[in-house]
Amino acid sequence: MARYVNAAAHRGSRSPLVIDISRLGRRPGSMMTVEETVPSPVRMGVELIAVAEGAPLELNLRLESVSEGVLVTGTVWAPTTGECARCLTPITGEVEIDLTELFAYPDSTTEETTEADEIPRVSRDRGGEGVDLEQSIVDAVGLVLPFSPVCGPDCQGLCPECGVRLADAEPGHHHEQIDPRWAKLAQLREQSAGDDS
Known part of the structure:
Protein backbone atom coordinates (compact mmCIF):
# COMPACT_ATOMS: atom_id res chain seq x y z
CA MET A 1 0.00 0.00 0.00
CA ALA A 2 1.25 3.49 -0.80
CA ARG A 3 2.45 5.49 2.17
CA TYR A 4 1.77 9.22 2.27
CA VAL A 5 4.05 11.80 3.89
CA ASN A 6 5.39 10.79 7.28
CA ALA A 7 6.13 13.89 9.28
CA ALA A 8 6.61 12.05 12.58
CA ALA A 9 10.24 11.36 11.82
CA HIS A 10 10.92 15.09 11.46
CA ARG A 11 9.52 16.12 14.82
CA GLY A 12 11.13 15.81 18.20
CA SER A 13 7.95 15.59 20.28
CA ARG A 14 5.88 12.46 20.67
CA SER A 15 2.82 12.31 18.44
CA PRO A 16 -0.62 12.19 20.12
CA LEU A 17 -1.24 9.18 17.85
CA VAL A 18 1.35 7.04 19.64
CA ILE A 19 -0.72 4.75 21.87
CA ASP A 20 1.00 3.33 24.94
CA ILE A 21 0.40 -0.43 25.06
CA SER A 22 2.32 -1.18 28.24
CA ARG A 23 -0.86 -2.22 30.06
CA LEU A 24 -2.01 -4.43 27.17
CA GLY A 25 0.51 -7.20 27.77
CA ARG A 26 1.59 -9.79 25.24
CA ARG A 27 -0.81 -12.59 26.11
CA PRO A 28 -2.86 -13.33 22.94
CA GLY A 29 -6.43 -12.22 23.45
CA SER A 30 -5.57 -9.35 25.80
CA MET A 31 -7.48 -6.27 24.72
CA MET A 32 -7.81 -2.57 25.46
CA THR A 33 -9.95 0.17 23.97
CA VAL A 34 -9.10 3.77 23.17
CA GLU A 35 -11.91 6.30 22.93
CA GLU A 36 -10.54 9.81 22.92
CA THR A 37 -10.13 12.95 20.85
CA VAL A 38 -6.62 14.14 20.03
CA PRO A 39 -5.30 16.95 17.80
CA SER A 40 -4.07 15.95 14.37
CA PRO A 41 -0.27 16.20 14.52
CA VAL A 42 0.02 16.95 10.77
CA ARG A 43 -2.10 17.95 7.78
CA MET A 44 -3.62 14.75 6.40
CA GLY A 45 -5.15 14.51 2.96
CA VAL A 46 -4.68 15.54 -0.62
CA GLU A 47 -3.91 18.88 -2.23
CA LEU A 48 -7.42 20.39 -2.31
CA ILE A 49 -8.98 18.84 0.81
CA ALA A 50 -7.53 17.61 4.09
CA VAL A 51 -7.76 17.26 7.83
CA ALA A 52 -5.94 20.37 9.06
CA GLU A 53 -3.06 20.13 11.50
CA GLY A 54 -4.53 20.55 14.99
CA ALA A 55 -8.04 19.47 13.94
CA PRO A 56 -9.75 17.03 16.35
CA LEU A 57 -9.34 13.33 15.56
CA GLU A 58 -11.95 11.18 17.30
CA LEU A 59 -10.46 7.73 17.95
CA ASN A 60 -12.68 4.75 18.65
CA LEU A 61 -10.24 1.85 18.64
CA ARG A 62 -9.69 -1.65 19.93
CA LEU A 63 -6.14 -2.91 20.45
CA GLU A 64 -5.76 -6.66 20.75
CA SER A 65 -2.65 -8.67 21.49
CA VAL A 66 -2.15 -11.47 18.97
CA SER A 67 0.71 -13.94 18.65
CA GLU A 68 2.77 -11.79 16.27
CA GLY A 69 1.92 -8.30 17.46
CA VAL A 70 -0.89 -5.88 18.22
CA LEU A 71 -3.96 -5.73 16.00
CA VAL A 72 -5.59 -2.28 15.93
CA THR A 73 -9.15 -2.02 14.62
CA GLY A 74 -11.77 0.70 14.80
CA THR A 75 -12.72 4.05 13.35
CA VAL A 76 -11.23 7.53 13.20
CA TRP A 77 -13.38 10.60 12.47
CA ALA A 78 -12.19 14.12 11.65
CA PRO A 79 -13.47 17.35 10.07
CA THR A 80 -12.07 18.34 6.67
CA THR A 81 -11.48 21.69 5.00
CA GLY A 82 -10.51 22.55 1.48
CA GLU A 83 -11.71 24.18 -1.71
CA CYS A 84 -13.90 23.18 -4.62
CA ALA A 85 -11.86 21.94 -7.59
CA ARG A 86 -14.26 23.67 -10.01
CA CYS A 87 -14.99 27.10 -8.48
CA LEU A 88 -12.41 27.36 -5.66
CA THR A 89 -15.09 28.04 -3.03
CA PRO A 90 -14.04 27.00 0.51
CA ILE A 91 -15.70 23.73 1.53
CA THR A 92 -15.94 21.79 4.77
CA GLY A 93 -16.91 18.23 5.50
CA GLU A 94 -15.85 15.22 7.47
CA VAL A 95 -14.09 11.93 6.96
CA GLU A 96 -14.47 8.65 8.79
CA ILE A 97 -12.06 5.82 8.17
CA ASP A 98 -12.09 2.19 9.20
CA LEU A 99 -8.70 1.21 10.52
CA THR A 100 -7.28 -2.32 10.60
CA GLU A 101 -3.53 -2.51 11.17
CA LEU A 102 -1.20 -5.13 12.59
CA PHE A 103 1.88 -3.86 14.43
CA ALA A 104 4.58 -6.51 14.65
CA TYR A 105 6.30 -7.24 17.97
CA PRO A 106 10.08 -6.81 18.06
CA ASP A 107 11.82 -10.15 17.41
CA SER A 108 8.61 -11.75 16.07
CA THR A 109 8.56 -13.89 12.92
CA THR A 110 6.46 -11.19 11.25
CA GLU A 111 9.11 -8.58 11.99
CA GLU A 112 11.87 -10.82 10.68
CA THR A 113 10.06 -11.75 7.45
CA THR A 114 8.62 -8.38 6.41
CA GLU A 115 9.87 -4.91 5.65
CA ALA A 116 8.98 -2.03 7.97
CA ASP A 117 7.04 -0.31 5.16
CA GLU A 118 4.88 -3.44 4.73
CA ILE A 119 3.88 -3.96 8.36
CA PRO A 120 4.52 -1.31 11.02
CA ARG A 121 6.32 -2.21 14.22
CA VAL A 122 5.58 -1.95 17.92
CA SER A 123 8.05 0.66 19.12
CA ARG A 124 10.03 0.64 22.33
CA ASP A 125 11.25 3.68 24.19
CA ARG A 126 11.94 4.71 27.77
CA GLY A 127 8.22 5.00 28.38
CA GLY A 128 7.55 1.37 27.38
CA GLU A 129 5.98 -0.05 24.24
CA GLY A 130 3.67 1.77 21.88
CA VAL A 131 2.04 1.75 18.46
CA ASP A 132 2.26 4.83 16.26
CA LEU A 133 -0.99 5.17 14.32
CA GLU A 134 -0.04 8.37 12.54
CA GLN A 135 1.18 6.89 9.25
CA SER A 136 -1.71 4.40 9.10
CA ILE A 137 -4.25 7.19 9.57
CA VAL A 138 -2.48 9.51 7.10
CA ASP A 139 -2.53 6.73 4.48
CA ALA A 140 -6.19 5.86 5.08
CA VAL A 141 -7.35 9.50 4.97
CA GLY A 142 -5.39 10.09 1.76
CA LEU A 143 -7.08 7.11 0.13
CA VAL A 144 -10.68 8.07 0.95
CA LEU A 145 -10.65 11.82 0.25
CA PRO A 146 -11.51 12.87 -3.33
CA PHE A 147 -8.68 14.32 -5.43
CA SER A 148 -11.16 16.76 -6.99
CA PRO A 149 -13.67 17.76 -4.29
CA VAL A 150 -16.66 19.85 -5.37
CA CYS A 151 -18.98 22.16 -3.45
CA GLY A 152 -21.95 20.46 -5.10
CA PRO A 153 -22.56 17.98 -7.92
CA ASP A 154 -24.05 20.74 -10.11
CA CYS A 155 -21.17 23.21 -9.61
Whole structure:
Protein backbone atom coordinates (compact mmCIF):
# COMPACT_ATOMS: atom_id res chain seq x y z
CA MET A 1 0.00 0.00 0.00
CA ALA A 2 1.25 3.49 -0.80
CA ARG A 3 2.45 5.49 2.17
CA TYR A 4 1.77 9.22 2.27
CA VAL A 5 4.05 11.80 3.89
CA ASN A 6 5.39 10.79 7.28
CA ALA A 7 6.13 13.89 9.28
CA ALA A 8 6.61 12.05 12.58
CA ALA A 9 10.24 11.36 11.82
CA HIS A 10 10.92 15.09 11.46
CA ARG A 11 9.52 16.12 14.82
CA GLY A 12 11.13 15.81 18.20
CA SER A 13 7.95 15.59 20.28
CA ARG A 14 5.88 12.46 20.67
CA SER A 15 2.82 12.31 18.44
CA PRO A 16 -0.62 12.19 20.12
CA LEU A 17 -1.24 9.18 17.85
CA VAL A 18 1.35 7.04 19.64
CA ILE A 19 -0.72 4.75 21.87
CA ASP A 20 1.00 3.33 24.94
CA ILE A 21 0.40 -0.43 25.06
CA SER A 22 2.32 -1.18 28.24
CA ARG A 23 -0.86 -2.22 30.06
CA LEU A 24 -2.01 -4.43 27.17
CA GLY A 25 0.51 -7.20 27.77
CA ARG A 26 1.59 -9.79 25.24
CA ARG A 27 -0.81 -12.59 26.11
CA PRO A 28 -2.86 -13.33 22.94
CA GLY A 29 -6.43 -12.22 23.45
CA SER A 30 -5.57 -9.35 25.80
CA MET A 31 -7.48 -6.27 24.72
CA MET A 32 -7.81 -2.57 25.46
CA THR A 33 -9.95 0.17 23.97
CA VAL A 34 -9.10 3.77 23.17
CA GLU A 35 -11.91 6.30 22.93
CA GLU A 36 -10.54 9.81 22.92
CA THR A 37 -10.13 12.95 20.85
CA VAL A 38 -6.62 14.14 20.03
CA PRO A 39 -5.30 16.95 17.80
CA SER A 40 -4.07 15.95 14.37
CA PRO A 41 -0.27 16.20 14.52
CA VAL A 42 0.02 16.95 10.77
CA ARG A 43 -2.10 17.95 7.78
CA MET A 44 -3.62 14.75 6.40
CA GLY A 45 -5.15 14.51 2.96
CA VAL A 46 -4.68 15.54 -0.62
CA GLU A 47 -3.91 18.88 -2.23
CA LEU A 48 -7.42 20.39 -2.31
CA ILE A 49 -8.98 18.84 0.81
CA ALA A 50 -7.53 17.61 4.09
CA VAL A 51 -7.76 17.26 7.83
CA ALA A 52 -5.94 20.37 9.06
CA GLU A 53 -3.06 20.13 11.50
CA GLY A 54 -4.53 20.55 14.99
CA ALA A 55 -8.04 19.47 13.94
CA PRO A 56 -9.75 17.03 16.35
CA LEU A 57 -9.34 13.33 15.56
CA GLU A 58 -11.95 11.18 17.30
CA LEU A 59 -10.46 7.73 17.95
CA ASN A 60 -12.68 4.75 18.65
CA LEU A 61 -10.24 1.85 18.64
CA ARG A 62 -9.69 -1.65 19.93
CA LEU A 63 -6.14 -2.91 20.45
CA GLU A 64 -5.76 -6.66 20.75
CA SER A 65 -2.65 -8.67 21.49
CA VAL A 66 -2.15 -11.47 18.97
CA SER A 67 0.71 -13.94 18.65
CA GLU A 68 2.77 -11.79 16.27
CA GLY A 69 1.92 -8.30 17.46
CA VAL A 70 -0.89 -5.88 18.22
CA LEU A 71 -3.96 -5.73 16.00
CA VAL A 72 -5.59 -2.28 15.93
CA THR A 73 -9.15 -2.02 14.62
CA GLY A 74 -11.77 0.70 14.80
CA THR A 75 -12.72 4.05 13.35
CA VAL A 76 -11.23 7.53 13.20
CA TRP A 77 -13.38 10.60 12.47
CA ALA A 78 -12.19 14.12 11.65
CA PRO A 79 -13.47 17.35 10.07
CA THR A 80 -12.07 18.34 6.67
CA THR A 81 -11.48 21.69 5.00
CA GLY A 82 -10.51 22.55 1.48
CA GLU A 83 -11.71 24.18 -1.71
CA CYS A 84 -13.90 23.18 -4.62
CA ALA A 85 -11.86 21.94 -7.59
CA ARG A 86 -14.26 23.67 -10.01
CA CYS A 87 -14.99 27.10 -8.48
CA LEU A 88 -12.41 27.36 -5.66
CA THR A 89 -15.09 28.04 -3.03
CA PRO A 90 -14.04 27.00 0.51
CA ILE A 91 -15.70 23.73 1.53
CA THR A 92 -15.94 21.79 4.77
CA GLY A 93 -16.91 18.23 5.50
CA GLU A 94 -15.85 15.22 7.47
CA VAL A 95 -14.09 11.93 6.96
CA GLU A 96 -14.47 8.65 8.79
CA ILE A 97 -12.06 5.82 8.17
CA ASP A 98 -12.09 2.19 9.20
CA LEU A 99 -8.70 1.21 10.52
CA THR A 100 -7.28 -2.32 10.60
CA GLU A 101 -3.53 -2.51 11.17
CA LEU A 102 -1.20 -5.13 12.59
CA PHE A 103 1.88 -3.86 14.43
CA ALA A 104 4.58 -6.51 14.65
CA TYR A 105 6.30 -7.24 17.97
CA PRO A 106 10.08 -6.81 18.06
CA ASP A 107 11.82 -10.15 17.41
CA SER A 108 8.61 -11.75 16.07
CA THR A 109 8.56 -13.89 12.92
CA THR A 110 6.46 -11.19 11.25
CA GLU A 111 9.11 -8.58 11.99
CA GLU A 112 11.87 -10.82 10.68
CA THR A 113 10.06 -11.75 7.45
CA THR A 114 8.62 -8.38 6.41
CA GLU A 115 9.87 -4.91 5.65
CA ALA A 116 8.98 -2.03 7.97
CA ASP A 117 7.04 -0.31 5.16
CA GLU A 118 4.88 -3.44 4.73
CA ILE A 119 3.88 -3.96 8.36
CA PRO A 120 4.52 -1.31 11.02
CA ARG A 121 6.32 -2.21 14.22
CA VAL A 122 5.58 -1.95 17.92
CA SER A 123 8.05 0.66 19.12
CA ARG A 124 10.03 0.64 22.33
CA ASP A 125 11.25 3.68 24.19
CA ARG A 126 11.94 4.71 27.77
CA GLY A 127 8.22 5.00 28.38
CA GLY A 128 7.55 1.37 27.38
CA GLU A 129 5.98 -0.05 24.24
CA GLY A 130 3.67 1.77 21.88
CA VAL A 131 2.04 1.75 18.46
CA ASP A 132 2.26 4.83 16.26
CA LEU A 133 -0.99 5.17 14.32
CA GLU A 134 -0.04 8.37 12.54
CA GLN A 135 1.18 6.89 9.25
CA SER A 136 -1.71 4.40 9.10
CA ILE A 137 -4.25 7.19 9.57
CA VAL A 138 -2.48 9.51 7.10
CA ASP A 139 -2.53 6.73 4.48
CA ALA A 140 -6.19 5.86 5.08
CA VAL A 141 -7.35 9.50 4.97
CA GLY A 142 -5.39 10.09 1.76
CA LEU A 143 -7.08 7.11 0.13
CA VAL A 144 -10.68 8.07 0.95
CA LEU A 145 -10.65 11.82 0.25
CA PRO A 146 -11.51 12.87 -3.33
CA PHE A 147 -8.68 14.32 -5.43
CA SER A 148 -11.16 16.76 -6.99
CA PRO A 149 -13.67 17.76 -4.29
CA VAL A 150 -16.66 19.85 -5.37
CA CYS A 151 -18.98 22.16 -3.45
CA GLY A 152 -21.95 20.46 -5.10
CA PRO A 153 -22.56 17.98 -7.92
CA ASP A 154 -24.05 20.74 -10.11
CA CYS A 155 -21.17 23.21 -9.61
CA GLN A 156 -20.51 24.93 -12.95
CA GLY A 157 -17.07 26.20 -12.00
CA LEU A 158 -15.54 29.49 -13.15
CA CYS A 159 -16.00 31.39 -16.37
CA PRO A 160 -12.93 30.59 -18.51
CA GLU A 161 -12.88 34.15 -19.86
CA CYS A 162 -13.30 36.39 -16.81
CA GLY A 163 -12.95 33.97 -13.87
CA VAL A 164 -16.29 34.84 -12.23
CA ARG A 165 -18.01 31.98 -10.40
CA LEU A 166 -20.74 30.87 -12.82
CA ALA A 167 -23.20 30.19 -9.98
CA ASP A 168 -22.96 33.90 -9.06
CA ALA A 169 -23.00 35.24 -12.64
CA GLU A 170 -26.11 36.70 -14.29
CA PRO A 171 -28.21 34.28 -16.36
CA GLY A 172 -26.84 33.81 -19.85
CA HIS A 173 -23.35 35.01 -18.84
CA HIS A 174 -21.05 34.79 -21.86
CA HIS A 175 -18.38 36.70 -23.75
CA GLU A 176 -18.24 37.55 -27.44
CA GLN A 177 -15.44 35.55 -28.93
CA ILE A 178 -14.00 36.19 -32.33
CA ASP A 179 -12.08 33.44 -34.01
CA PRO A 180 -8.43 34.64 -33.92
CA ARG A 181 -8.19 33.96 -37.65
CA TRP A 182 -10.88 36.62 -38.24
CA ALA A 183 -9.69 39.09 -35.58
CA LYS A 184 -7.62 41.17 -38.05
CA LEU A 185 -10.57 41.36 -40.43
CA ALA A 186 -12.81 42.57 -37.56
CA GLN A 187 -10.27 45.28 -36.75
CA LEU A 188 -10.22 46.42 -40.38
CA ARG A 189 -14.02 46.51 -40.40
CA GLU A 190 -14.05 48.65 -37.24
CA GLN A 191 -11.46 50.99 -38.78
CA SER A 192 -13.41 51.38 -41.99
CA ALA A 193 -16.60 52.07 -40.02
CA GLY A 194 -14.72 54.77 -38.10
CA ASP A 195 -13.36 56.27 -41.36
CA ASP A 196 -16.87 56.45 -42.84
CA SER A 197 -18.20 58.59 -40.00
